Amino acid sequence: MERTSDGRLLVVADTNVLISFLLAGRFDLLRQHKNYRLVVTEHARREVTYPAQATELESAISVGDVDEIDLTDPAEISLFAELNTVLGRGESAAIAVAANRNWVIATDELGRARREVYERIGRAGS
Numbered sequence: 001m002e003r004t005s006d007g008r009l010l011v012v013a014d015t016n017v018l019i020s021f022l023l024a025g026r027f028d029l030l031r032q033h034k035n036y037r038l039v040v041t042e043h044a045r046r047e048v049t050y051p052a053q054a055t056e057l058e059s060a061i062s063v064g065d066v067d068e069i070d071l072t073d074p075a076e077i078s079l080f081a082e083l084n085t086v087l088g089r090g091e092s093a094a095i096a097v098a099a100n101r102n103w104v105i106a107t108d109e110l111g112r113a114r115r116e117v118y119e120r121i122g123r124a125g126s
Contacts, residue, residue, distance in 0.1 A: 002103055008037040012069075012097045013106040015047040015090030020108065022053040031065035036104070039067045041097060043080075044090035069097070076100045095121070 002010045013030070018040060021027045030038045040057070045068055048054050060066040071077050076096040083092035091107065098105035098121050105121060 002101060004037045008033070008035055009104050010039055010101070011036045011104040011106050012039045012041065012094045012101075013044065014094040015044045015088065016108050017106045018044060018048055018057060018090075019053060022048065022056055027056055027060065031060050037067070038065075038106075039069055039097075039103070041090070041093035042068060042070050043093035047088070047090045071096060073100055 004010060018027075018030075021030050030036075040061070045057060045061070048057050057066070061068050071080055071093055076093075079096040079099060080092050083095055087095070094105055094107060097103060
């Protein structure tokens with residue numbers, strides 16, 4: 001698993017995780033986590049559409065508490081395109097990044113998305 005220079009694990013979050021913490025008013029838990037560095041893809045950021053939630057996420061990105069990345073690696077783009085035929089954009093992008101970069105993924109998805117995570121990234125602790 002890839003780490004930041006300060007030793008935190010890089011974690012790419014899907015849209016549902018972002019919205020869940022924003023909705024609960026506890027996005028601070030993700031912004032300031034001592035063991036994990038939160039990263040969002042442009043796809044997940046665009047799916048956060050409620051104005052107050054989008055503003056809070058944008059603020060976290062602008063002050064450097066959360067990083068935003070674009071998919072530019074051909075392997076990520078290819079996997080994203082494949083997954084996006086059956087999953088949402090935020091989930092597809094997060095899985096593509098985590099699988100390609102060997103990062104942790106934060107998701108609470110079930111069904112097909114979970115199966116794709118297990119197949120492409122593995123299960124926690126395995």
